[in-house]
Amino acid sequence: MNNFIFQNPVKLIMGKGMIGHLSREIPAGSRVMITFGGGSVRANGVYDQVKEALKDYYTVEFWGIEPNPAVETIRSAVELGKREKVDFLLAVGGGSVLDGTKLIAAALLSDKDPWDLVLSRTPLTATVPLGTVLTLPATGSEMNRNAVISRKETQEKYGITANFPEFSILDPEVTFSLPSYQIACGIADTFVHVMEQYITVTGESRIADRWAEGILRTLTEIAPLIREDQSNYDTMADFMFSATMALNGIIRMGVTEDWSTHQIGHELTALHGLTHGHTLAIVLPANLRVRSEIKAGKLLQYGERVWGINQGTPEERIEAAIEKTEEFFRSLGLTTRLHEEGIGQETIAEIERRFNERKIAFGEQNDVTGEVTRKILEAAL
């Protein structure tokens, strides 16, 4: 087991009707800015529940935080928040709304432009307090300090470290009306979050391994159930809970992480606007194939414990495990190859160029250079 420090103070409030708890969690007299994405919260009743719960507060609404939240949008929200002197933020939406609002929380207390905060590469710890009402399980943003911010102008997309939300409210019923593509991307995102913390080094932590495998098996069990019936409360609760547990620090305690699939995926989103979870479904299988040697031990364990693969040579078992993974993503209705999304050599060359220019490498052995990234993306063609 590697040495580690873990702390996650987020108050997780989960269940039917829990949006009504809002007024217990936000200090009385707060000036609250509520941030939203598009209008789906009006259709599914979340907007009404939130407004009802906050009827005794002074509230300002900011609408329009888009998928892959753009710093251009964040700037407008910060202006509104400063003008209205808000002292509490409530993000109501999916990972993009939450991520964008984490940056707003820091920018409200700063004189710097939000993009300079993104580029500062230091944790943004001076923030206005933030609560969240999650409407789309996927990114885990509701229970971590991470956010990913894009800049449209330059097609760039970077991760930042901000503060934890004070609380997050998860009512599984809000997922009943989600479009199936969003659910597919949310499942893929959750699956790959676990894989990035799991398919690295063997024998570091028995519990972390079992817990990662527990989430992966849960996802493979519930994916077909969700396709059959998206209104089954317990199934949707398992989905929502999986996404939160996959990226709140719990399963990374004491183990080595990778995250190269995410770094490559972010570039595909930045250049083509492809939904985050979908990019991961394309990059992960190829990444595992290209780097199967350094990941052999974990891939064998994964194949056996998650997919029941225990026949054949190690090479055959590893390939079978990767095939199962790709098939799983396809079973969600996602494509898993670049050509299916009309992406080809030009994009691959641009991503290689960007990684080389930034002189960066990713992965548990820092071996995912620009050149290796090209190999991975070519394996995903």
Place this chain on the structure above:
Amino acid sequence: MNNFIFQNPVKLIMGKGMIGHLSREIPAGSRVMITFGGGSVRANGVYDQVKEALKDYYTVEFWGIEPNPAVETIRSAVELGKREKVDFLLAVGGGSVLDGTKLIAAALLSDKDPWDLVLSRTPLTATVPLGTVLTLPATGSEMNRNAVISRKETQEKYGITANFPEFSILDPEVTFSLPSYQIACGIADTFVHVMEQYITVTGESRIADRWAEGILRTLTEIAPLIREDQSNYDTMADFMFSATMALNGIIRMGVTEDWSTHQIGHELTALHGLTHGHTLAIVLPANLRVRSEIKAGKLLQYGERVWGINQGTPEERIEAAIEKTEEFFRSLGLTTRLHEEGIGQETIAEIERRFNERKIAFGEQNDVTGEVTRKILEAAL
């Protein structure tokens, strides 16, 4: 999935050499009272590491918090702490030292007698801040709000809810020199903590089930390894991590709990001084046998996923799972029957009398009355 609220702000600092982090965690200028149990921390080097890390602080030492911490001892510690005007507590020891110090933390800010705080049955939230250095994995006290306090005079033992520690430092190397009986009791304690949160209702949370099973399988895997080599860092780290994860709130999210084995076990400790983990190894198998009907679904799942039992009628598989459980405790070197500890009908009658007098019942269906408790203890004879 049941509705739930989860929050656990403890900073968990785990690994080799992490005791040196103490001075980063305790505010400079604090007046620190360090609480200890017996002298084992002198022999294993923990005392020296703690004193070295705190050499720039004003420190007072309180020694002698015994197994099943007695309120009589806590009173002396509170007197010392008040006299010395301490404003930070550092508990260095196992669950008993940590539990006792949680009560000290509340009593230092109260005019009430510590036993009145125990009997108050309200959470003790006004406390002096507390950090811990754990030396014996078992109770999970390092990452929860629980404490169990005894009163020698009246042979009573009750649980209280106090505050979370600010931080807990876990260095697996401190476990290398633990007596094997303490390790056996620690493993049994951890195992039963998980069982009390798991062997209740089926189908409430796939993740909670998998995570509980993950800890149980880890314990069954590492127990024989620890007997072979108590100095294997990774094995002992898995043990220490298991104990913390078993009772920090993570695996109870969204699921129904039992805790009747603990309530009955506390009485055996109060009346006979039997070590906590050992009482659980005696009570749990009998409890599962007597209440196997209401727990049938979970017992079948447990038998299959933890012990690989998938042959026979449901009744046979349930009995096989309970037998495996009892055998596991015996493999640790623990007795699992009351008569082996010289405990008989007189004690059973006294415990039944106490539960009836207090008009209490335990368990997920509130069905463990005095009468059912007698049946359970008779099944453990």
